[in-house]
Amino acid sequence: MTKKLKVAVLFGGRSAEHEVSLQSARNVIEAMDKTRFEPVLIGIDRQGAWYLNTDSLALLNSENPELGVLNARSQAVSLVAGESAGQLVRLQHAGMAEAVDVIFPVLHGPYGEDGSVQGLARLANVPCVGSDILGSAVGMDKDVAKRLLRDAGIPVARHVCLRRYEVNDTLLTKVAEEFGFPVYVKPANMGSSVGVVKVKELSTLAEALDYAFQYDTKVLIEANISGREVECAVLGNDQPMASIAGEIVTEDGFYSYERKYIDEKGATLVIPAALDDATFERIRILAIQTFRALEARGLARVDMFLSATGELFVNEINTIPGFTSISMYPKLWQASGISYTELISRIIELAIEEHQLKSQLKTTGH
Structure with a gap:
């Protein structure tokens, strides 16, 4: 029998998007193929402490992510660099907690999506889902991302x-x-x-x-760009593929936090968007160009504006997109023929593939 891979799902964190992370993590854990993967739940509190949440599948209030809280009874742990890759260490009572095979950071915003956790995973020599340090940092910083996109000839808003x-x-x-x-x-x-x-x-x-x-x-x-807000999901490493495009429709054109994660009626997600085939293809091509220009790996959602004159402008890239029940990224892949469970499996496989590739690189001059 093939040994299940232990996947450390990181959620919570020091970011203002703490509650969103809890919502996303619950969906990732529930969708994970338990015949292949064993989720190891690690909650990160608002001060940055890590806790091994072995009994925290009921992570949050399902009706309002702003009320979500971590399990305070869980044991504090840390990921360390050492002889054993992916080793978690107990902090209160010194000793090894367990080793994990892959890190899956379901962390949105700073301290999770910005290269911080990715750097820690690199030091601990364990595969990490999504972009590496550079791609994560660049994708998080809208200023630097827009500069790189302009240099690549990709249109962005003034x-x-x-x-x-x-x-x-x-x-x-x-x-x-x-x-x-x-x-x-x-x-x-x-x-x-x-x-x-x-x-x-x-x-x-x-x-x-x-x-x-x-x-x-x-x-x-x-x-402001007057037009439509469209989004495209990207999946892959060296040969990324793009999903169909979806459209976000709101009354005033502003896709706020509440409309994204709390109010299911705050915005309408139109999947697929009402577009012709040529426009769909332009969106796919631009999404992959953006993914590559910003050094993204594994997965990302690329958000764009489609102007009234048919021009496309890249708004931003999300290297750890939302995975809540009303999030666009998994919905786009479901509409493109990839189930939620298969999507999670592919994302983990891509992380392992990338880690194995980088492990073959020389670290000395000999």
């Missing part, structure tokens, strides 16, 4: 990235004149629309910036 010391009334007036209204104010390193404000007039722009600076030291002001 924007300016500011640090707090650069903000003054003269600059804001100039930006307003160039971009017009509405504009979107976004923390550079955050996801799930956390900290994002749709600004409709100059008088509220400074206030929106102050709010966004609570989440990051860099903030983007982005021009």
